[in-house]
Amino acid sequence: MAKIETSGALREFLCSMINGVANGTVDSDKARNVTKLASQVNESFYSEIKIAKILTEAGKEAAELGDLPIAGGQNG
Numbered sequence: 001m002a003k004i005e006t007s008g009a010l011r012e013f014l015c016s017m018i019n020g021v022a023n024g025t026v027d028s029d030k031a032r033n034v035t036k037l038a039s040q041v042n043e044s045f046y047s048e049i050k051i052a053k054i055l056t057e058a059g060k061e062a063a064e065l066g067d068l069p070i071a072g073g074q075n076g
Contacts, residue, residue, distance in 0.1 A: 014038055017034050
């Protein structure tokens with residue numbers, strides 16, 4: 001399986017899972033688990049974008065997507 005490194009690749013993967021369920025090549029339980037995990041990735045994207053928007057509106061520099069620190073301070 002190819003690495004999922006972009007939001008577009010994630011969408012492609014999810015669509016392939018949908019097609020797999022529809023044509024019977026992917027187990028619906030597996031697809032359900034993938035959907036739950038994808039939802040968590042999507043929430044992460046949303047959170048980063050929301051934080052970047054707030055920082056930008058406050059005149060502060062926002063981290064690049066994927067570089068947002070999750071522990072105390074800028075360096076973790």
